[in-house]
Amino acid sequence: MQTIDFSDKYYNTPTVIVxxxxxxxxPDAAGLAGKIIGVQVSTxxxxxxxxxxGDGAAEIKLYQTQDEANQDLVxxxxxxxxxxxxxxxxxxxxxxxxxxxxxxxxxxxxxAILGKGVGVGLRKGEDxxxxxxxxxxxxxxxDGTYEKISAPYFASSIYGG
Numbered sequence: 001m002q003t004i005d006f007s008d009k010y011y012n013t014p015t016v017i018v019x020x021x022x023x024x025x026x027p028d029a030a031g032l033a034g035k036i037i038g039v040q041v042s043t044x045x046x047x048x049x050x051x052x053x054g055d056g057a058a059e060i061k062l063y064q065t066q067d068e069a070n071q072d073l074v075x076x077x078x079x080x081x082x083x084x085x086x087x088x089x090x091x092x093x094x095x096x097x098x099x100x101x102x103x104x105x106x107x108x109x110x111x112a113i114l115g116k117g118v119g120v121g122l123r124k125g126e127d128x129x130x131x132x133x134x135x136x137x138x139x140x141x142x143d144g145t146y147e148k149i150s151a152p153y154f155a156s157s158i159y160g161g
Contacts, residue, residue, distance in 0.1 A: 007133035009117025012160030014106040019080040027105040035079035038069035
């Protein structure tokens with residue numbers, strides 16, 4: 001943002017918590033207290049989990065890949081995992097993921113850690129072009145085109161709140 005400008009977001013997939021089916025938990029510090037949460041190392045999810053669920057509320061277990069965290073969730077070695085909803089939707093579409101687990105909910109928004117979404121990158125000062133992109137994005141969201149186009153390809157909304 002210091003080098004280029006950005007349009008309004010055109011997607012911002014939520015960060016979600018996935019855990020075993022039938023186990024009550026909410027995607028917040030109280031709901032994850034005493035649990036072991038698996039996250040991929042060196043990601044925004046690690047930063048978020050350590051900021052909001054660490055400090056003794058939950059144990060944060062780090063993995064080199066999200067697949068390793070998913071495997072440990074299936075095996076019962078962790079209580080939950082946190083990642084981008086698209087990545088976890090793909091896991092939940094597998095035989096193992098569908099059999100064991102479900103989305104417990106999206107974590108609270110924190111743009112400082114999770115970002116503000118993805119927008120079109122533009123040269124600084126291209127205000128007229130930026131306004132056109134913003135108007136186009138707003139129009140396809142308002143008239144339902146955005147959802148119509150994305151719904152067949154994604155199990156959950158890719159626009160976010």
